[in-house]
Amino acid sequence: VGDAGPYICIKQKLKVFTLEFIDFHTHIFPDKIAAKTIAHLEEVGNIKAATDGTLKGLLDSMERCGVDLSVILPVATKPSQFESIQNFAKLVNEQYPGKLISFGGIHPDCEDYKKELDTIKAMGFQGIKIHPDYQGVMIDDIRFMRIIEYASELGLIILTHAGIDIGLPNPVHCPPKKMRKVLDEIKPKNMVLAHFGGWSQWDEVYEYLAGADVYLDTAFTFDYIKEDMFYKILEKHGTDKVLFATDCPWGYQKKDVESLMKLNLTGEVKEKIFYKNAEKLLKL
Numbered sequence: 001v002g003d004a005g006p007y008i009c010i011k012q013k014l015k016v017f018t019l020e021f022i023d024f025h026t027h028i029f030p031d032k033i034a035a036k037t038i039a040h041l042e043e044v045g046n047i048k049a050a051t052d053g054t055l056k057g058l059l060d061s062m063e064r065c066g067v068d069l070s071v072i073l074p075v076a077t078k079p080s081q082f083e084s085i086q087n088f089a090k091l092v093n094e095q096y097p098g099k100l101i102s103f104g105g106i107h108p109d110c111e112d113y114k115k116e117l118d119t120i121k122a123m124g125f126q127g128i129k130i131h132p133d134y135q136g137v138m139i140d141d142i143r144f145m146r147i148i149e150y151a152s153e154l155g156l157i158i159l160t161h162a163g164i165d166i167g168l169p170n171p172v173h174c175p176p177k178k179m180r181k182v183l184d185e186i187k188p189k190n191m192v193l194a195h196f197g198g199w200s201q202w203d204e205v206y207e208y209l210a211g212a213d214v215y216l217d218t219a220f221t222f223d224y225i226k227e228d229m230f231y232k233i234l235e236k237h238g239t240d241k242v243l244f245a246t247d248c249p250w251g252y253q254k255k256d257v258e259s260l261m262k263l264n265l266t267g268e269v270k271e272k273i274f275y276k277n278a279e280k281l282l283k284l
Contacts, residue, residue, distance in 0.1 A: 021257060022278040023062075023070040025159070025194055025219035025245030029053045030088060038249065045167030051249040055092065058248060059099075065254035068275070069098070071245075071282075073129035073159060074105035082106065082116055090123055101282065103127040103159065108135055108143035117150050126282060127157030127190070132173030133165040139174040140181050152188035157281065159217070160191075163198030163205075166220075176204035183212055190281060192243065196221045202229050210236035215281065217245035218273070222259035230263070243281070244274045 029037045034053040042049055051057030062070060072092060074085045082105070089102035104120035106113065106128050120128060128151055132139045139160065151158050162174045176198045183191065192215040197205035202225055209216075210233045221230070234242065246256045260273065278284075 020275040021065075021067045021069075022244065022275045022282075023067050023246050023248065023253060024192070024243040024278050025217050026058055026070045026072050026248045027053070027074075027250075028055050028058050028072055028092075031055075041167060041250075045250070047166065047250060049249040050252040053249050059096075061248055061253050062099075065257055067253050067257070069278075070100055070248070071278075072100055072102040074102065075129055075131045075134055076105040076107040077134055079107040079110045082110065086120065086123055086125075089125065093124070101126060103129050103157070105129055106147060108137045108141065108147060113143075113147050114150055117147065117154060117156070121154045121156060125156070127159060127192075129159050131161040133161060133168045135173075137173065138171075138178060140178045145182060145186060148182060148188050148191070149186045152186065152190070155189070157190045157192060158188060160193060161195070162193040163195050163201045165199070172201070174198070176201055176208040180208040180212065183209075183214055187213070191215065192217055192281075194219050194245070194247075196225060196230070196233065200224060202233060206233050206236060211238070213241075215241045215243055215277070217243040218256070218260070219245035219247035220251050222256055227263070239269045239272050240277060242273050243278050 031054055038049050038053040051061050058070060061067070072089065074089055076082060076085055085105040089104055092100055092102045102125070104123065104125040104127070106116050106120065108130070110116050130144065130147065132144065137143055148158050160174055162179060164172050179193060179198070193209065194217050196202065196218055197209045197216045199220060206229070216237060244260060246253045260270065
């Protein structure tokens with residue numbers, strides 16, 4: 001920068017920003033089922049996992065690439081898993097405060113959705129994860145609509161898988177048009193759509209969701225979306241409701257950090273996406 005550059009910075013005490021990294025979309029499995037679960041999902045999705053799917057695997061990945069905090073998203077594939085999922089998630093939160101934040105999980109076929117959401121809130125969880133494809137229910141089905149509405153009333157963050165799931169056949173249970181219907185009818189607070197609004201359906205994301213009052217996370221996105229489409233959605237949606245996320249173990253944290261860093265965005269915008277928007281949403 002020349003002889004005068006460092007001197008000017010010191011004299012004017014210019015602030016130098018150090019980027020922090022919050023990964024808003026990760027998954028882990030209990031050690032006793034992790035290997036079997038990862039092997040099955042690798043086969044059906046025809047993808048290779050970045051970690052072994054364990055808690056230690058996630059922590060090691062975070063250490064390698066400098067991720068400061070990860071949000072863990074458990075998925076209930078049947079109603080009977082409710083208690084075991086919450087207990088495992090609560091233990092993670094207790095053991096790794098400030099490092100890991102696990103949400104709760106709920107299935108749309110639960111017997112008493114209000115009671116289960118009240119339990120999730122009482123246990124101190126900040127949000128819930130739903131997965132219309134894994135749970136076999138359309139996002140605009142009354143079962144999901146009432147869960148989203150009541151969770152929003154409780155002040156919980158609601159994060160849903162959106163768009164195509166790489167490991168599951170049609171139909172797509174949370175396409176952008178149906179998601180827009182939910183947003184218009186319920187107007188939920190703090191709703192997060194994974195995979196930049198709808199994996200591999202980004203033309204429809206631009207048409208129906210960009211600019212709506214909803215968060216988009218970047219999980220499993222950078223290797224699949226065309227760069228011009230990413231910029232197009234970002235310009236229409238704005239930068240205040242975009243969250244850095246990887247979908248680890250299905251996305252590589254280090255690679256996704258590097259992908260976002262390389263984009264033609266200002267340092268201020270990158271800070272928002274990497275951690276400031278998440279800090280605000282999580283009330284850190």
